[in-house]
Amino acid sequence: MVNLAVMGHGVVGSGVVEVVLSHQEGIKRHAHEELNIKYVLDLKEFPDSPVADRFTKNFDDILNDPSVEIVVEVMGGLHPAFDFVHKCLCAGKSVVTSNKELVAAKGAQLLAAAKEHNVNFLFEASVGGGIPIIRPLSQCLAANSVLEIAGILNGTTNFILTQMIDENMSFKNALALAQERGYAERDPSADVDGDDACRKICILAALAFGKHVYPEQVHTEGISDLSLSDVAFAKEWGGEIKLIGHVKRMENGQIEIIVCPMFVKKNNMMAAIDGVFNGIMVNGDATGEVLFYGKGAGKLPTASAVVADVIDCMKHRQARKYLFWSDDAAPDYVQDYLDRPTAMYVRVSGNAAEQVEAVFGHVRWLANADAASGETAFIIEKPLPERTIREKLARLADMGVCVQNTVRLLHFNAEENEEVIA
Amino acid sequence: MVNLAVMGHGVVGSGVVEVVLSHQEGIKRHAHEELNIKYVLDLKEFPDSPVADRFTKNFDDILNDPSVEIVVEVMGGLHPAFDFVHKCLCAGKSVVTSNKELVAAKGAQLLAAAKEHNVNFLFEASVGGGIPIIRPLSQCLAANSVLEIAGILNGTTNFILTQMIDENMSFKNALALAQERGYAERDPSADVDGDDACRKICILAALAFGKHVYPEQVHTEGISDLSLSDVAFAKEWGGEIKLIGHVKRMENGQIEIIVCPMFVKKNNMMAAIDGVFNGIMVNGDATGEVLFYGKGAGKLPTASAVVADVIDCMKHRQARKYLFWSDDAAPDYVQDYLDRPTAMYVRVSGNAAEQVEAVFGHVRWLANADAASGETAFIIEKPLPERTIREKLARLADMGVCVQNTVRLLHFNAEENEEVIA
Numbered sequence: 001m002v003n004l005a006v007m008g009h010g011v012v013g014s015g016v017v018e019v020v021l022s023h024q025e026g027i028k029r030h031a032h033e034e035l036n037i038k039y040v041l042d043l044k045e046f047p048d049s050p051v052a053d054r055f056t057k058n059f060d061d062i063l064n065d066p067s068v069e070i071v072v073e074v075m076g077g078l079h080p081a082f083d084f085v086h087k088c089l090c091a092g093k094s095v096v097t098s099n100k101e102l103v104a105a106k107g108a109q110l111l112a113a114a115k116e117h118n119v120n121f122l123f124e125a126s127v128g129g130g131i132p133i134i135r136p137l138s139q140c141l142a143a144n145s146v147l148e149i150a151g152i153l154n155g156t157t158n159f160i161l162t163q164m165i166d167e168n169m170s171f172k173n174a175l176a177l178a179q180e181r182g183y184a185e186r187d188p189s190a191d192v193d194g195d196d197a198c199r200k201i202c203i204l205a206a207l208a209f210g211k212h213v214y215p216e217q218v219h220t221e222g223i224s225d226l227s228l229s230d231v232a233f234a235k236e237w238g239g240e241i242k243l244i245g246h247v248k249r250m251e252n253g254q255i256e257i258i259v260c261p262m263f264v265k266k267n268n269m270m271a272a273i274d275g276v277f278n279g280i281m282v283n284g285d286a287t288g289e290v291l292f293y294g295k296g297a298g299k300l301p302t303a304s305a306v307v308a309d310v311i312d313c314m315k316h317r318q319a320r321k322y323l324f325w326s327d328d329a330a331p332d333y334v335q336d337y338l339d340r341p342t343a344m345y346v347r348v349s350g351n352a353a354e355q356v357e358a359v360f361g362h363v364r365w366l367a368n369a370d371a372a373s374g375e376t377a378f379i380i381e382k383p384l385p386e387r388t389i390r391e392k393l394a395r396l397a398d399m400g401v402c403v404q405n406t407v408r409l410l411h412f413n414a415e416e417n418e419e420v421i422a
Numbered sequence: 423m424v425n426l427a428v429m430g431h432g433v434v435g436s437g438v439v440e441v442v443l444s445h446q447e448g449i450k451r452h453a454h455e456e457l458n459i460k461y462v463l464d465l466k467e468f469p470d471s472p473v474a475d476r477f478t479k480n481f482d483d484i485l486n487d488p489s490v491e492i493v494v495e496v497m498g499g500l501h502p503a504f505d506f507v508h509k510c511l512c513a514g515k516s517v518v519t520s521n522k523e524l525v526a527a528k529g530a531q532l533l534a535a536a537k538e539h540n541v542n543f544l545f546e547a548s549v550g551g552g553i554p555i556i557r558p559l560s561q562c563l564a565a566n567s568v569l570e571i572a573g574i575l576n577g578t579t580n581f582i583l584t585q586m587i588d589e590n591m592s593f594k595n596a597l598a599l600a601q602e603r604g605y606a607e608r609d610p611s612a613d614v615d616g617d618d619a620c621r622k623i624c625i626l627a628a629l630a631f632g633k634h635v636y637p638e639q640v641h642t643e644g645i646s647d648l649s650l651s652d653v654a655f656a657k658e659w660g661g662e663i664k665l666i667g668h669v670k671r672m673e674n675g676q677i678e679i680i681v682c683p684m685f686v687k688k689n690n691m692m693a694a695i696d697g698v699f700n701g702i703m704v705n706g707d708a709t710g711e712v713l714f715y716g717k718g719a720g721k722l723p724t725a726s727a728v729v730a731d732v733i734d735c736m737k738h739r740q741a742r743k744y745l746f747w748s749d750d751a752a753p754d755y756v757q758d759y760l761d762r763p764t765a766m767y768v769r770v771s772g773n774a775a776e777q778v779e780a781v782f783g784h785v786r787w788l789a790n791a792d793a794a795s796g797e798t799a800f801i802i803e804k805p806l807p808e809r810t811i812r813e814k815l816a817r818l819a820d821m822g823v824c825v826q827n828t829v830r831l832l833h834f835n836a837e838e839n840e841e842v843i844a
Binding site: 026029043136142272273290291303310312 | 695714724730
């Protein structure tokens with residue numbers, strides 16, 4: 001029998017308790033041992049919980065009990081989660097977490113502690129909720145070099161965008177609906193500003209390319225500036241707007257990494273990912289494109305990913321898993337996003353065809369379904385370094401053209417588009 | 423250093439050699455050991471191979487060399503593959519295979535031999551080529567009860583159907599194109615008759631539900647009877663025709679399992695899977711729907727899945743993986759497909775509205791873009807046991823109505839559609 005402690009009894013924590021209790025037979029079949037919830041750490045009380053007698057408010061009860069071999073951290077946030085997790089690892093306990101903020105900020109340090117103390121630190125649930133991605137990326141694709149990853153990593157923003165696209169609902173109303181349905185929090189900034197997606201692409205980048213990437217190093221834009229005319233122009237272009245986390249290894253050893261709304265072509269599988277679903281596309285040198293799709297959040301999907309990691313810890317009590325990345329990236333490991341080549345959608349006020357073509361040469365104009373707005377939009381189809389585009393847009397502004405919005409185009413695994421005019 | 427033998431140097435086997443040689447550093451980083459190809463077994467000679475000096479025509483060289491710990495079987499077919507694999511397992515060697523025919527026919531027996539001799543028998547590449555599915559199903563979804571799996575499991579037939587749908591190409595011409603591009607073999611029957619997809623859904627069913635299912639137990643239909651008018655009617659209905667392998671656990675402990683063309687709604691992710699790509703949708707009680715998508719075949723994708731399994735064997739030289747299913751299913755474990763409830767598309771000659779409604783009551787008629795053909799088609803929307811539908815179609819025939827074709831509708835995770843009128 002293996003003893004487990006669950007730190008945090010919020011949505012995911014109560015889900016972990018529920019999944020452990022309801023899948024006891026399956027857990028025993030997979031792990032060849034029984035799993036016992038010995039402690040649940042929470043400051044609140046839950047007298048109606050089936051494990052009400054296991055609750056404690058004192059972390060030391062868990063830390064100092066040598067019979068607890070595995071600890072689940074589902075409190076969220078950095079403090080005290082980091083301190084607790086670090087202490088558990090140093091005490092020889094394996095830790096499983098769903099806390100992407102923790103892994104994105106402290107992953108390298110915690111993996112080093114786990115390695116030093118010969119225990120496991122697993123976090124399948126930190127990216128993609130119930131979608132298996134961390135393990136497939138580290139194991140199934142082990143005989144691959146990952147070239148590139150692009151993901152719809154945040155269900156809240158994808159729900160909002162789907163409402164805008166399918167129901168012609170404004171951003172504000174779609175956000176209100178997401179809040180009403182419990183998909184968005186009262187303060188939705190971590191989701192709509194892209195911070196949550198940023199943490200996840202950092203974790204995937206670290207795992208794929210072996211070096212920790214900090215969220216502060218990643219240029220991140222949210223979706224709150226998108227209008228229904230951007231959505232309509234994207235349709236006219238032949239695609240949809242999605243909030244994408246994208247990372248790609250460059251030949252010089254740097255990575256380009258960004259989180260922002262992107263135009264995604266209709267024939268790309270990512271365009272078919274609607275509502276609260278997530279999808280992660282991995283391009284490997286041997287496998288080509290592989291996509292993982294499912295519910296990126298929610299109580300039971302996330303809890304089941306946590307418990308799958310717990311089962312893995314039970315099976316690897318002697319043999320540590322080799323999940324690892326280092327914290328020794330060069331200062332310029334992450335390329336300046338302004339050097340990143342991209343194709344771009346641009347929406348301007350009024351008819352500025354003459355000025356636009358004077359600055360950009362030939363561009364692709366998009367028809368405007370809402371001609372009354374007086375807005376026009378065009379696509380810079382040939383990727384240019386973003387700095388060059390920004391400079392040209394500044395020239396346009398100097399010529400009196402009002403640029404309303406810009407959205408990058410997703411180029412995934414698109415070799416033919418990689419030629420860049422510097 | 424771990425010694426490996428590769429049995430078979432065809433498309434996949436030469437890919438395995440290539441991936442091992444080109445990813446030596448990555449393999450060492452993941453497995454913490456070097457991997458050495460000690461033997462390649464093939465009756466042909468390959469003087470230009472970088473491992474030309476390791477070739478042997480004698481299986482006993484491999485079997486009797488105790489320094490060979492891991493054997494890759496990529497010969498295909500049942501004989502001598504089964505005999506060789508069984509002997510290797512009994513000699514204490516772990517075996518990795520991409521051979522779906524072998525796993526579907528002999529999986530339970532080989533898993534039992536592996537268990538008995540405390541070695542691994544792994545076969546990630548047998549389903550979905552380079553798409554991680556076996557390991558996610560057995561590990562990441564371990565804290566789930568799998569309810570249902572539906573998959574596009576054969577790239578050749580999906581390529582043919584995509585040509586029919588997107589290019590209005592006849593089955594015959596699309597098959598010829600697939601052969602020309604090397605996607606289909608000269609004798610394409612294993613693909614177009616559904617046998618290949620059948621083996622794969624059997625493997626997934628065994629893994630998900632714990633009991634071996636033999637291909638002979640599964641009602642299997644191919645795609646060669648589909649016409650362009652079926653494709654057009656599917657569009658009119660709001661979807662596409664895909665060759666689907668489907669398995670579902672029933673409340674009474676039986677499973678329903680079938681391989682056949684199905685109408686798939688446009689808003690189902692499976693409808694977006696085009697060309698030679700595969701996709702496998704798993705519905706778990708905790709995760710909900712999860713989809714795995716990628717190239718289901720091809721030299722390097724398949725080889726990379728084989729090598730990932732080899733790396734896993736290297737990491738688990740002491741601790742056996744717990745991949746297992748039994749061969750003790752009850753005789754009626756697989757439900758008679760005629761008892762399986764389904765909604766159905768029916769294409770008939772001429773206008774038979776009166777007779778159809780007399781037999782089936784209200785049905786949904788589909789508009790015919792090609793009215794000159796004189797054909798009409800309708801959908802039996804409320805699922806009925808297939809036996810009931812067949813009986814009613816026989817009554818229609820008695821009334822002089824000529825039924826041209828029928829195609830089942832995919833109901834995946836569709837609780838609202840599960841009400842059945844018996």
